[in-house]
Amino acid sequence: MALQHTPLYAAHQKLGGKLIEFGGWEMPVQYSSIIDEHLAVRKAAGLFDISHMGEASIRGAGALEFLNHTLGNDLRKLPVGQGQYTHLCNERGGVIDDLYAYHVGEQDFLLIINASRIEADVAWIEKQLAAWPQRATVEFKNLSDEMGAVALQGPRAVEFIDPCFTGPALRGTRVERPSHLVKNQLGVFTFEGHGVHVARTGYTGEDGFEIIAPAAIIEAVWNKILAAGHAHCCQPAGLGARDTLRTEACYPLYGHELDEETTPIEAGLGFFVALDKGEFIGRATLAAQKANGVTKKLVAFKMTSKSAPPRPHYPIWSSGPDAAPIGEVTSGTQSPSLSLGIGLGYVKPEFARPGTLIEIEIRGRRAPAEVVAKPIYHK
Amino acid sequence: MSTQVPADLKYAKSHEWVRLAGDVATVGITDHAQHELTDVVFVELPAVGRTVKAGEACAVVESVKTASDIYSPVSGEILAANKAVSDNPALVNTQPFADGWFFQIKLSNPAELAALLDAAGYSQLIGQ
Numbered sequence: 001m002a003l004q005h006t007p008l009y010a011a012h013q014k015l016g017g018k019l020i021e022f023g024g025w026e027m028p029v030q031y032s033s034i035i036d037e038h039l040a041v042r043k044a045a046g047l048f049d050i051s052h053m054g055e056a057s058i059r060g061a062g063a064l065e066f067l068n069h070t071l072g073n074d075l076r077k078l079p080v081g082q083g084q085y086t087h088l089c090n091e092r093g094g095v096i097d098d099l100y101a102y103h104v105g106e107q108d109f110l111l112i113i114n115a116s117r118i119e120a121d122v123a124w125i126e127k128q129l130a131a132w133p134q135r136a137t138v139e140f141k142n143l144s145d146e147m148g149a150v151a152l153q154g155p156r157a158v159e160f161i162d163p164c165f166t167g168p169a170l171r172g173t174r175v176e177r178p179s180h181l182v183k184n185q186l187g188v189f190t191f192e193g194h195g196v197h198v199a200r201t202g203y204t205g206e207d208g209f210e211i212i213a214p215a216a217i218i219e220a221v222w223n224k225i226l227a228a229g230h231a232h233c234c235q236p237a238g239l240g241a242r243d244t245l246r247t248e249a250c251y252p253l254y255g256h257e258l259d260e261e262t263t264p265i266e267a268g269l270g271f272f273v274a275l276d277k278g279e280f281i282g283r284a285t286l287a288a289q290k291a292n293g294v295t296k297k298l299v300a301f302k303m304t305s306k307s308a309p310p311r312p313h314y315p316i317w318s319s320g321p322d323a324a325p326i327g328e329v330t331s332g333t334q335s336p337s338l339s340l341g342i343g344l345g346y347v348k349p350e351f352a353r354p355g356t357l358i359e360i361e362i363r364g365r366r367a368p369a370e371v372v373a374k375p376i377y378h379k
Numbered sequence: 380m381s382t383q384v385p386a387d388l389k390y391a392k393s394h395e396w397v398r399l400a401g402d403v404a405t406v407g408i409t410d411h412a413q414h415e416l417t418d419v420v421f422v423e424l425p426a427v428g429r430t431v432k433a434g435e436a437c438a439v440v441e442s443v444k445t446a447s448d449i450y451s452p453v454s455g456e457i458l459a460a461n462k463a464v465s466d467n468p469a470l471v472n473t474q475p476f477a478d479g480w481f482f483q484i485k486l487s488n489p490a491e492l493a494a495l496l497d498a499a500g501y502s503q504l505i506g507q
Contacts, residue, residue, distance in 0.1 A: 029417070033417065034418050034442075034444065035418045240443060240444055243444075308441050309420060309446075333443055333444075334420035334421065334443050363423075
């Protein structure tokens with residue numbers, strides 16, 4: 001199948017981005033260097049194309065009730081103008097996708113879903129909706145092809161976001177300027193006559209904004225932000241830095257930490273599962289796991305001596321004279337912030353406590369590591 | 380992006396270069412390869428004294444993204460491994476044909492050199 005391109009493909013080529021295949025999309029892995037771009041986001045700002053991600057709109061009088069039955073977190077606690085991290089689970093509690101749900105207006109929700117999961121999510125939601133008694137009160141629409149998105153991330157993003165968009169916000173959280181949004185808030189601002197969604201969210205562990213706009217104007221948004229950010233040391237950043245940043249911040253990546261056979265409880269994301277909200281798909285398994293415990297737990301770890309970086313699927317061993325296999329790495333890399341190997345992986349629960357010494361098997365040899373508290377990197 | 384392909388070296392299709400001095404070959408990876416790999420963060424080198432065959436995986440180079448095997452372009456005995464590059468793997472990116480070399484090998488079958496590419500052949504291979 002031919003690789004898909006985002007509306008920013010030409011912009012990436014112009015900037016000399018090195019393009020790779022990612023989940024069926026041809027995307028920039030880097031423009032200058034993964035390490036440079038990573039450090040720019042930690043110290044100043046970076047701009048990412050996230051147009052490959054999917055968007056879906058759910059509206060209508062029955063939208064809230066339907067979504068609260070379909071997603072794990074509690075949308076009743078989400079005021080208009082706010083977003084929350086949540087999961088789309090199957091009946092077994094396994095994760096079909098992890099996503100952000102925004103309450104844009106009364107009876108109006110926007111879901112931001114993973115690029116690789118658009119088809120699976122849309123099929124699942126349509127199937128649930130077809131079986132929903134009040135389906136006539138819910139309007140579901142996949143907007144993924146019509147929308148583009150960029151993420152402006154880093155401590156200096158707030159210095160130059162405001163001149164890029166015209167306030168006040170017309171919908172969502174009705175602040176004067178994007179910089180007045182607080183974490184997880186979203187406002188609809190104006191850009192060249194179009195309404196664009198600006199949310200104070202991200203996937204890097206830094207302050208920042210995600211902007212969702214019609215595909216036809218996303219390149220203009222991209223150029224405007226890059227121009228405004230130039231004097232603030234903002235640079236374009238690729239998927240390579242996006243991955244190292246999220247790994248340091250211990251954010252899961254679908255297909256690595258999460259899949260249909262893994263639950264949010266096992267992934268340590270129980271905080272985002274509202275078992276007290278009443279029935280929802282997957283609840284029985286998730287409640288049982290919460291009460292009785294799990295057979296695997298996601299941990300973060302650091303290598304404790306010089307070694308090759310850990311990588312996905314490397315075996316994890318316990319440490320000491322009775323060393324035995326206890327799990328598997330799901331994400332691993334060299335941390336540009338810490339200059340050592342870091343990773344995430346599933347282990348038997350008795351090895352999940354921070355401070356536990358473990359070993360990572362790298363090409364047949366075991367290298368020492370330690371389970372650490374999440375996030376791995378914080379300021 | 381245009382990359383360097385020094386005229387005085389021999390090249391393997393797997394993107395290693397060979398610099399000859401008598402019957403000793405110095406081996407590293409090309410400028411093109413380091414561009415493709417991106418930031419190199421770890422290099423694992425063969426033990427001195429090990430005997431390797433042409434085409435045998437005998438070193439590993441790791442970028443932020445991924446691990447890649449490095450193959451010996453020729454057969455022989457490893458005479459030296461570059462400690463500077465294990466201590467500072469970024470040398471592979473900054474000086475791929477100089478301080479970023481990987482290992483030196485004493486040729487056991489110099490006839491294998493004929494199978495390697497010259498600079499023109501390698502440039503063609505990488506579409507330059």
